[in-house]
Every structure is written in structure tokens, then in C-alpha cells.
Amino acid sequence: MATVVLKAGDDVSTDVIYPGRFMATVLPTETPQFAFADNTEFNAKLKSNQVPPGSIIVAGRNFGCGSSREQAVSTLKGYELVIVAKSFARIFLQNSVNLGLRLVEIPEIEASDADELDIGTDIVENKTTGRRFNVVPLPKTRQAIIAAGGLIPYTRKMVTERLGSTDQARNT
């Protein structure tokens, strides 16, 4: 069970999640301080450690639209937030899978600030309202990356399999 800490609407852009003026900061260890920077109240709440890992952002359609900036994912991953949305923009979804930010797609989701959600694999139950919602599963190709612990370990395995024996040749 986890609590909704932010309720957002449709088309939450990466400029809102991680404003462009902080793009010179790139490292995942440094980006969390600028999460939703222009929402000063929520940003302050995140930085004050009042938001436990697993807390939920609930949003409408097309969450994460806009830029390919990976900071928009690493900034949320830094707090281990879970994003429940009606739909996600393509690059944001892909970046989230690659970095291990948990996304839950529910076209019918209805939840408000401070609601308690029980997030299962197939079903999410809003404990506050008693309503249950079906989760749209991620494609298997994405699940394989999540199962590997993200794209870096997934690619590391490929690199080792494909290049390990030929490394000598590559270096000559």
C-alpha cells in the first residue's frame, strides 16, 4: 500500500518534471534535487524526505511528453516514486524501463491526492474509494529489460556474450 503524493492532469511534459534550465546537471545522483522544480511545494516535500519510497504520482494521459531528457526519469527514480497514469509518452516510457522507474498504465485510473493505492501486477485497488482498475501490461520486450535490472545490465550481458571472445580482435 502506498499513498498518492501528487495528482496531475494530462500531458505532463518533461519540462514540468525536470525544467530545461537544470539540464547541465546530468548525473542520476544529482538530478533528484530538481524534480518538479517549478512546483516549489512538491519539490520541497520531496527534498525534505517526507515522501517514502514507493509513493505514487497519479496522472492523466501522455505523461512525460516532450524532450528525451533522461533527467526527467532519473529525478523521479531518485525518490523511488511510482507513476500511475492513463498513458505514457513513448520516450519517457522507454527511459523509465531502461532506468528502472516503475510505471503503471491504467487508462481508467481514478484517484485523488492522499488516496491509498494497492498496486498489484494486474490490478490496482484504490483502498480509499474501493475501486479496482486493470493494469495494461508493458510489452514483453520491455519486461525483459526490467527483469534484467535495467538497460545497463541488459546491454552488459549482450556485450559480454557478443564481444567478450572477440575483444582481442577489437583492440587490434
Added chain:
Amino acid sequence: MGMTIVEKILARASGCSALSAGNVVEPAVDLAMSHENAALVINQFLEIFEGTSIEPKVWDSSKVAIVFDHRVPAESSKTATNQKKVREFVAKDRISKFHDIRGDSGGICHQILPESGYVLPGSVVVGTDSHTTSHGALGAFAFGIGATEMASVWALGTVLNVEVPETIKVNVHGSFPSFVGPKDLILHLIGKISAQGANFRVIEFHGETIRTMSTSGRLVLCNMSVEAGATSGIVPADGETIRYLRDEAGVNDPLTLVLPDNNAKYVQEIDMDVSGLEPQVACPHTVDNVKPIDRVVGTNVHQIVIGSCTNGRLDDLQVAARIIRGKKVSKNIRMLVFPASGKIYGQALERGYIADFMKAGAVVMNPGCGPCLGIHEGALADGEVALSTTNRNFKGRMGNPKSEVYLCSPAVAAASAITGVITDPRKGEN
């Protein structure tokens, strides 16, 4: 079953004879582009190799392009340090397609790639920038990815686990009226199908309006396809593509044009006629909040921006210069002009456009992304309004969440610079 362009490109790049939407492939990459965020790509790339005995090396240094454009010249020591780190990597890994901060060969990545002849029809292009969709204008399958995904591409030379996207076919007919062009067409389309209307899909552009459009105009359409959520926009390569690559981009290699089959399967078809199209304006704070200009005429503006990967090309500057020539920028506003590349800047100088802008009171800045993403220059004050030929108007986009950005064509921007309010370029003394 016939194939769309992207199905054909992915089949070739994945070594398959046939593909259809939903298949999962691992296409070989022909060009992998990054800008300043190469600093993060390098970080993730090195991490991939951690704990292995393999030396980190990009799979093919001739297929990696790095173009500094987002914050040029560096706005902070942090950016300068990132740029330095990237330069060192470029030297070590012998990345040949590197465009540093230079007046001759620098500029915005989405202009540098086409004008340098790096993008060929039928190729697979990935970039750590969402507007990588631009390069579909040359008949390539080009899409944006994140930095970690690019690190994986650098290591393997392929994109892992790509689902072949469905394609929307857009048929465009008719001739543009005066002062109406590709920007108005794409804004109108985005307004019609919404900011997520093409999410996970490709938009293929067809029809006589597209066939008679310059590569510069096609770049506008494909550039902004991502604002409808599209994985990519694509225009079937044709005689104009060959002309552009041979005459403007200096490509001598043989070209293979990849065209869709007549019986290709499209998920949706949209017909548009531009002969009655009015200038379009995207209003705050979403790109799909599009209105015909008469609904916003008279809106007060504080800053005009002409430039960006969407509308910073020579024909854009020409349209704007013709309108502004001999006039004055309103005393109440700033007008900023950002040519998309050093090459375009030079051409605009030779043709007198730069003088036209400066005499009118505009400030001509160095090529780059400029104020578009709110990190570098041209930030807005609280309550201020920008009218811009860029591609995004999200809250806070130009550096201040208490400001507003309207998006428009170069013609609308230039006409409005004279009056200080949003102005229809078809009316008045223009």
C-alpha cells in the same frame, strides 16, 4: 502484405525479408547522434563495460555524431566541463562527425546532420533528442532515444527490442496561400490529432503538397511530428531529396530510395487540404492548443524568437527578412534571431537578411538552440509572453513557469515583431 517505409527500412536494417507492425527487431544503426547530453551517454556507456574485461569503445566511430548546440557557447562552468569531457572522449574514440562551437561548421544538430550529408534515405538514425524525428524528411527512419539507450547503441551498434511501429498516412493536397506554409500545416495537424494522437506511431507524409515542398519544409513537418507523440515523421524520398543531398549536402554516394508499397497497411489515414489554411498559432501551454490566427490577433507580446531546429533555416529567415526589411521592431519588444547553423548564418549574411534584421532592431544571435528550452539565453520575466517559431510551449519552457509561449511560423513572428502584438502577416502593410 505490403510494407510501409518504416517497415521496409527496419526489415533491411534487421536482416528480415518482411516485417509488419508489432514485430520485434534489433535494427543496425546507421547514425547515432547526441548533443551536449553525450556527457551523460559517456557516463552510462562506461558503466555498461564495468566489471567486464572488455575495453569500452564505440562500435563504429564513423557512425557516431556529436553536435554541441543546446548551450553554446557554454552558459556555465558546469556545461563547459561537460563539453570538455565530451571533447576528450571524441578525441580518444576518434569520433569524426563532431561539430564543436564554431562559426563555420557548428549549429543545431537537426540542421547539421542534413546539411552535412550524414542522413541518407532508407537509413536508421537515432538521436538523444526528441526532435530527431526531423531526419525523416530525407526518407530515413529517425527517432529519439534516451542517453542510456544511446550508450547501448554505442556498445552494440543496434537498438535492442524495437517494436515495429504502426504508421499513420497523412495525405496533403492543395497549394499554400500567401504567408502560410509547412509550420501552419504541422500545427494544424497536431491541433487536430492532439499531443498524443500519434504516440508510438509513425506519420508518413504524402500528397502533391509534400511532393512540391522543399526539404527545408519537410524538415519542419517531421521535426514537429513528435509534438503529436509520433515515434517519427517520414517523407518518401524523391527527386527533391536527391537534389538536396547532391546539391546542398554534397553527397556523392549512390542513393537508394525506400518507398512504401501501394498495399501497405496504415492504422489511420488523414486527408488535408491546405489551400484554405490560415496561419496557425499554438497557445500556452500545450502544442496541441492550436488556433487559427484570427482568434489570437492583438495578443501582447514581449519577445519574438525566430530560429531553432524547426524554423531557423534560410527560407525561414528569408520570409522573416522580407517582412521586416525597412521596418522597425516595436519599441515594446525584443526580437531574437537564431540561424540554425553557421552555414545558414553565412548565407543569410550574403543575402542581406542579417542586415535587414539588425537594421530593424532585432538581435542576431549565434547558431544554436537559443532560448527554446530555457537554459541559455532569452529567458522571460514573470508575466511576459513570447511568440516563437520554435516547437514547444510547455509551462516553463523558456525558463520561467510564470511566462507564456505562443508558437507560430516565421511570417507571423516577423509581422508581429513590427506591431508588438500577434499580427496576421496577410494583413496590413506587409
